[in-house]
Amino acid sequence: MxxxxxxxxxxxxxxxxxxxxxxxxxxxxxxxxxxxxxxxxxxxxxxxxxxxxxxxxxxxxxxxxxxxxTQKQQSWFQIITFVVISVPIMMSVTILYSIHYLQLEPKLLCSLDGKFYPCDKQEYCSLEIGVTSKIDLDNPYTLHNWIIDLDLVCAPQWKVAMLGVSLYIGYFVGSLFVGPYADIYGRRKIFLLTSLVFMISNGLMLVLLNVYAYSFLLFIYGMTGSGRMIVGHIYATEFFGGQSKGQQVMTTVIKVMCAATPIFTTTLFLYITKSWVVLYVIMLSLTGIGFIFSIFVPESPKYLVNIxxxxxxxxxxxxxxxxxxxxxxxxxxxxxxxxxxxxxxxQKKITPQMGLYQKFISLLRNSDKVLMKRFYIMCAMWFLGYFGFIFMKLQIKNISGDVFQNTNFAALADVSGTLIIGVINLFLGIRLAFFISFMISVVFGILLMIFQSQTNENIISALVFFSNFGVSAAYLICLIGAVTLFPTKIKATSYSLGNMMSRFAGIFAPVFVEASAPIPMLTFISVSALGAVISLGLDTTIPVE
Structure with a gap:
């Protein structure tokens, strides 16, 4: 017996x-x-x-x-694993958050009588380039970036736009497939595979100086970026257990590290080098180190139990x-x-072996109404939060002043918003953290619209800072909710679907930014207010597994 x-x-x-x-x-x-x-x-x-x-x-x-x-006395395994996995995650957003540097138009010089003077793009391209017009390489705001290396100074604007569009499409497509594959084949395999493909594609960008090749390679960058961001985030936090505060704290740390990457790129270009190649070499080196150590990290035990x-x-x-x-x-x-x-x-059960479409249909048909309501609201939070997040990133460029200072300004808003709202979330919960974040953006968005004609740059800067602060904090709560509010067997898929909604929102944000005033700020305020209202219906009970 x-x-x-x-x-x-x-x-x-x-x-x-x-x-x-x-x-x-x-x-x-x-x-x-x-x-x-x-x-x-x-x-x-x-x-x-x-x-x-x-x-x-x-x-x-x-x-x-x-x-x-396993964490009765120490948590060395969790801490080491988190550091190893988080390095490739940071590299997955470096270009995404700093692409404006790589596409920044250089300062130009023209000459009609032998003396060179600053001129605009139209005049520069109408002259004999290299003889009566040239790039001002000594100007501190001229970076040796893609515009120079790919000879895009006088190229049609759509070629420059194609680079950024390819990157965002890659992130969107990656969000469709990478998460479900992580539920089917495991976190570890997908994380290692996307890191390897990332290194290969970025290595090719150092030798293939062609705008069309770059567009394809940036598409691959976006796809693998989704893999490292989505899967790596889940992979790292699952070693802390789903019901502990560790997942929420580590999610906040990941968001802070990613938000701080523009500060790193600003420091690099402002004080160390003007060449984008140095940035890519650093990215490849750090990703390679993280990849090597990630080989020794085991599969997520939560995923193994689930299958x-x-x-x-x-x-x-x-x-x-x-x-x-x-x-x-x-x-x-x-x-x-x-x-x-x-x-x-x-019931129609959800299993790791299902594809994205089957898993989504199964989720819709599941009789757990609480889970379904949570899923719909989180998708809305992803869309609204990321729309505001990208909107303010693009709106910053329309503010007069130093481009390096503006970038650091936006990054500091992201970091401080992430830290403060992360603490608020620990004590008040995800629902109230969402509401507070969106309401901050509503209040300061209204003030920014009212006082946008104010000549005092410090007042404008403060209002922009807090408007960005709110939506950045809301985006953080989306990441926390993705790893704590859904069971393991659909966690990566729900994360992917939410991330897909956010990338979809990112496509619309530039359209509203370029609209005539006051449409841009009215849209931002309305989106933030809608997010605050919808967030009140979110059930935040953490599933027991």
Missing amino acids: KSDKELLSSIKISDKATNNSFTSTHDKEKQVIERLLIQSQDFTRSETAPTSPKNGATSIVSIDEAIKM GKYDEAKEIIQNMSMINNNSRLDFILINEIEQKDNNLSQ
């Missing part, structure tokens, strides 16, 4: 099980747990803070509880415990199943 432990480990609940077999199997599981509880007075089970079993007794815990048990590979998941958890605590754990993993209205086995 099998022991209780063996019987428990042999229990399987099939997705195709009938009501009778489901009930029978579920009853067996309950009976085994009851016998274990009766036979062992030392057995401990806690929903919030699992403790070590006493006198050699075996703990029956969820995957989140098992991960928490039924319990032994592999437990072995990884044991290794985590050895690194953190220098001790092994004695536990059994169980998969908690919530049965609603006694019809769980009849």
